[in-house]
Amino acid sequence: MIRETLTIAVDFDGTIVEDEYPRIGRPIIFAFDTLKKLQENGHRLILWTYRKGSALQEAVKFCEENGIIFYAVNCSFPEEEFDSSHSRKIHADVFIDDRNIGGLKSWGEIYQQLIGGDAPARPKIQKKGLFSFLK
Ligand SMILES: [Mg+2]
Numbered sequence: 001m002i003r004e005t006l007t008i009a010v011d012f013d014g015t016i017v018e019d020e021y022p023r024i025g026r027p028i029i030f031a032f033d034t035l036k037k038l039q040e041n042g043h044r045l046i047l048w049t050y051r052k053g054s055a056l057q058e059a060v061k062f063c064e065e066n067g068i069i070f071y072a073v074n075c076s077f078p079e080e081e082f083d084s085s086h087s088r089k090i091h092a093d094v095f096i097d098d099r100n101i102g103g104l105k106s107w108g109e110i111y112q113q114l115i116g117g118d119a120p121a122r123p124k125i126q127k128k129g130l131f132s133f134l135k
Pocket of ligand 1: 012014015
């Protein structure tokens, strides 16, 4: 378990949600649960995505609706204004991105590595059969 506070840059398409850019794909299992737990543990989350303009706003809104408000979006800190005298690379301790060499670890593995313990269990979804109303 990591006790220090980390700044964690997280990609959106293919990382938090399935990549259906410019549409928003379905959330990847445990992504939001893990991100919430990281914030609860005091880590800073930065959304670090190629999206811009309305596509970016939609992604930010989608994350908000799923309980995640980022510390900063596509920058190192909220007040940062892009200036070409600075590097475009943001300052982060860890990057979570599906373009990583080797691909994206599962969010369960990310949870274990950054938080420790097992990822939260999902309640089993009861599938309703066609005739379940007869029971
Ligand atoms: Mg991606």
